[in-house]
Amino acid sequence: MDLSAKGEYGILAALDLALTRDATPVQAKAIAERQCIPIKFLEHILRALRNAGLVESSRGIHGGYRLAKPAAEILVGDLIQAVEGPIAGTHRPHGTRNGSNGKSLHSSREILIQTLWADVQDAMLETLNKTTLADLCRQTRELDEQRVPMYHI
């Protein structure tokens, strides 16, 4: 039950955009270098974020990416789902593969498990949606403040 690389990259990329408050858009290349993400892989992730309406892009010589809304309005669950696909509603119990007959003898047990797992997914989503991108920004700055001064003394 690990977080996928895709998911982690998505959060890191969005966090990078949120922390880089700049007039000009941020280029994928810059994000890739700062966050140590393979550039070609990052392009897919940024496209997913863009298709989900979380990020805007502009092309051409001074192109790049920026957040489509304030960081406080972007939930971590939005980022994960944009990149990894929807969390809920994808589970097909192993008995539902027969296309023709809808008999499904074991359905009661499978409905049970399906419901149980739906609860798990809800809990995951709820937890992810407790944190906004703005929260992550603040926490990042707090952590950095605790660390960087160590090297200045």
Next chain:
Amino acid sequence: MDLSAKGEYGILAALDLALTRDATPVQAKAIAERQCIPIKFLEHILRALRNAGLVESSRGIHGGYRLAKPAAEILVGDLIQAVEGPIAGTHRPHGTRNGSNGKSLHSSREILIQTLWADVQDAMLETLNKTTLADLCRQTRELDEQRVPMYHI
């Protein structure tokens, strides 16, 4: 974020053991047929459940499996973790792969994400542990009672 076949099979197998109140142990073959699980695959799962101390086995001609404790004391989270490995404490952020130097520049962001995901795992586990095997038994019987009578009218 689907439930793996392993996880589903594990729950189904345990549920089968719990519902089959019998003096003699239940054989893997019987479980496999009832729950539509490939027998050889089921053997792995039953072994995992046994190693976790959730199930007891006896060999020989009248061998088979039975629950090692009352169904009310077996949590669904126990079943899942027995079969799929521990849910928490496995995540390695993608920057922690360098064996030698412990500099880890991006550590603040990665610690952040790691903490966030730990919360998600906790939420999953908490949800899974809200239900015991005995609960699943009761729910199964309730669902079956609602269904079977339909065919008797």
Next chain:
DNA sequence: TTGAGTTCCTATCTTTCCTATATGATCAGT
């Protein structure tokens, strides 16, 4: 208009993990 730099898109490759199977060893009872 041309060229450079960027995003956008599709396809492919590589690796890892999941599912399932195969084979045989080990054990218990008749």
Next chain:
DNA sequence: ACTGATCATATAGGAAAGATAGGAACTCAA
């Protein structure tokens, strides 16, 4: 000793994840 079950390890096959390749489309500046 024979039968029928669990136990253990190895491995095949396929799906998914991770990463890469190549070029089309677009924007702006010189």
